[in-house]
Amino acid sequence: MSTFLPTSTRVHDAENQNASQQHRRDAGTLFVLKSKGSWIHCGYHLTTSIVSPSLLSLPYALTFLGWKAGIFCLVIGAFVSFYSFNLISLVLEHHAYLGNRHLLYRDMARDILGPRWGRYFVGPIQFAVCYNNEVLCALLGGQCMKAIYLLSNPNGTMKLYEFVVIFGCFMLILAQMPSFHSLRHINLVSSVMCLSYSACATAASIYIGKSSNAPEKDYSLKGDTTNRLFGIFNAIPIIATTYGSGIIPEIQATLAPPVKGKMLRSLCACYVVVLFSFFCVAISGYWAFGNQAEGLIFSSFVDSNKPLAPKWLIYMPNICTIAQLIANGAEYLQPTNVILEQIFGDPESPEFSPRNVIPRLISRSLAVITATTIAAMLPFFGDMNSLIGAFGYMPLDFILPMIFFNMTFKPSKRSPILWLNVVIVIAFSALAAMATISTVRQIVLDAKTYRLFANV
Incomplete structure (x- = not known):
């Protein structure tokens, strides 16, 4: 016994030292990602992250695909995303x-694939996805405000960038919520807003499609063969972005232990909203x-500043979208908040002490102000969103979860x-590569029209 006691003591001391170092490293994570939620709270978070206003671009994606290919891609996107999110949950x-x-997603990649994958691949890609979403929220919020104003x-003479700044001020307030779990009731309201603007958008599309002012319906694919081919690969990242989340591990981190089985129930509840909103908006919008x-x-609901549907049917979805965008922006800020807390936070001080609150207020405010400024300067950010979808959402949501599952559980070759x-x-890696090439081409083509603070 005397031979093993010193060794055991040294091992115990080393474990305590490692635990202390891990505590300091993870303090920022634990400040933001408190594991206190139920499966229904997790469902609210999932719905807000997936059912975002990016679904309002699905009719546009169908213009590149047509009816058959468009519906097929929507179905495949729904199946693969649900399957993928369930796999990552099981891992x-x-x-x-x-x-x-x-x-954190990057910690998961670090332990399964190796430290370099987490630090140099998954971490930067997830940060790009989340911060890109902040910029898009500010831009879309400003566009909805401008639509209501006009x-x-x-x-009216107010410019788009003015509305973007106004929206950024609202996002700035909600960004100060201390943790992901503290957003649960806000994300419940957000889920209701998702259903509301999806229902209103569907109703407005059907109303316009049946009215005498309806535009002539043409479902043919525009352009020559080359443009049609590139159009398909422009549409794919739009659909991938719409179904994407990119923060599934962070959302699952909000669940109180034990976590077994809770995420599947959350996903099922979320996908009821996903299927209703995505298919209704996509089909009705493209039909109209x-x-x-x-x-x-x-x-599309306004032609030359003249509404094609009753004004209230245009006001309502815009107002609901603005409310949901603020919550969506606050949710996607959480992985960024983790990084900021790890850099500026002090794990030895209480979470709400001046030592932690003041740096938190400053760092989060600067993050939102920077995103709002980019949105005001570059209101044509849609092309960049497609690029982020191609090399961001597709790896995080459609490729890595399958790799993680196979490497963790090692299923037999049969x-x-x-x-x-x-x-x-293999399929989504090829699609991601081709979609990246296509979106870069589109950015080059559109570069001639780019100018700062454009009032689009």
């Missing part, structure tokens, strides 16, 4: 059962406007799950 549950619960005052559907379907995962990885 997270497995590691939590082994006593190593991952709270409906009530057609001769055909290949003339705008990038944001709300823009298992259909193994080969299904391999096929999905």
Whole structure:
């Protein structure tokens, strides 16, 4: 016994030292990602992250695909995203059962693929996805505010960047929520807003499609063969972005232990909203406007400053979208908040002490102000969003979860799950590569029209 006692003591001391270092490193994570929520709270977070106003671009995506290919891509996107999110949840549950619960996507990649993958691939990509979403929220919020303004005052002189700044001020307030879990009731309201603007957008599209002012319906694909081919690969990242989340581990981190089985219930509740909103908006919008559907379907509801539907039916979805965008922006700020807390926070001081509150207020405010400034300067950010969808959402949501599952559970070579995962990885890797090339081409073509603070 005397031979092993010193060794045991040294091991115990080393474990305590490692635990202390891990505590300091993870303090920022634990400040933001408090594991206190139920599965229904997790469902609210999932719905806000997936059912975002980017779904309002689905009719536009269908203009590049047509009816058959468009509906097929929507169905495949729904199936693969649900399957993928469930796989990543199972991997997270497995590691939590082994006593190593991952709270961040990059930590999960680090432990499964190696430290370089987490630090140099997953971490930067997820940061780009989340911060890109902040910029888009500010831009879309400003566009919705401007649409309401022009409906009530057609001769108004306020510019888009002014509305972007106004929206940024609202987002600035909600960005100060201390943790992801503290957003649960806000995300419940956000989920209701998702259903509301989806229902209103669907109703407005049907009303316009049946009215005498309805545009001529043309469902043919525009352009020559080359443009049609590139159009398909422009549409794919739009759909991937719409179904994407990119923060599934962070959302699952809000669940109170034990986590087993809770995420599946949350996903099922979320996808009831997903299927209703995505398919209703996509089908009704494309049916009403055909290949003339705008990038944001709300823009199709007004022609030369004249509403094609009752004004209240245009006001309502815009107002609901603004409310949901503020919550969506606050949610996607959470992974960024983790990084900021790890840099500027002090784990030895209480979470709400001046030492932690003041740096938190300053760092989060600067993050939102920077995103708002980019949105005001670059209101044509849609092309960049497609690029982020191609090399951001597709790897995080449609490729890596399958790799994580195969490497964690090591299914046999005779298992259909193994080969299904391999096929999905290969197919979406090829699609991501081609979509990236296509979106870069589109950015080059559109570069001639770019100018700062454009009033589009």
